[in-house]
């Protein structure tokens with residue numbers, strides 16, 4: 496039988512939720528109320544400036560993004576959770592960037608896709624709560640719906656939104672995933688995390704393509720994460736050189752952030768690199784057939800971009816690599832049998848080697 500809500504000690508329940516979350520491998524959880532009006536204003540200003548590139552879904556769902564009770568009627572509070580993903584034993588990202596014949600992959604994408612893993616953990620946490628209090632109205636999210644994850648995490652006390660737009664925790668830096676449980680429990684909200692970027696602006700000039708156009712303002716049209724992951728079309732020519740060997744995402748703004756000296760090692764073995772993605776030659780990846788791509792990226796977030804974008808990204812990176820006969824040969828050999836979109840990038844890459 497359900498426990499009547501008035502008999503629930505919500506302060507104790509919060510402590511229990513935190514304990515259960517730790518047992519499930521989360522680094523931290525916090526509680527946010529539903530007032531995301533400030534984040535909604537920031538979003539609307541960003542949309543007005545057309546910084547969303549062709550991510551039209553950012554427009555969809557209207558105010559549901561910053562009105563959680565409209566997205567999931569009956570919601571009274573949000574549990575925000577963070578899960579560390581950095582395997583601190585892998586070859587550092589800085590080293591990957593310096594080795595231009597090799598691939599630089601955003602650290603979050605080296606191992607297993609986090610979406611399902613995160614949602615499964617959140618469901619387990621919700622089940623533990625349900626076991627304690629009785630039937631619970633809830634929905635779990637992880638980068639899967641119009642949810643303002645970063646603003647919710649900030650309100651829940653998990654960190655502040657830095658000038659590069661990622662959430663920074665003062666004890667753990669920014670290399671973590673976020674997930675949420677929208678719940679019909681009136682859990683007491685945590686204190687929002689205060690802002691600690693101070694006068695630092697290190698991430699702004701560190702962006703290779705100048706995508707951080709002002710503090711907290713990311714122009715997705717210039718962002719390498721957008722260009723190599725969300726974008727399925729042509730990468731603008733004037734941005735290709737600056738992409739270097741970044742074939743999937745970009746961590747440069749996080750790499751220079753002083754708070755990441757506090758990075759916590761992930762507890763998830765599944766986030767360790769697969770296919771040697773932390774230390775692999777571009778040519779080896781470019782050689783993968785579509786069948787190999789699909790097999791080798793099974794369960795990886797990289798699979799989501801599809802083979803065309805994969806080939807496109809590798810062509811750009813090979814165009815930026817040091818000239819070698821093997822690179823010119825591999826690019827030339829791929830000219831036939833690829834789509835016009837990929838072909839355009841291969842031709843550009845070949846030009847980089849013949850012009851120098």
Ligand code: SF4
Pocket residue numbers: 657658659660663691692695696697698699748751752753754
């Ligand atoms: S690099 Fe500096 S300005 Fe950028 S997010 Fe980190 S602390 Fe804030």
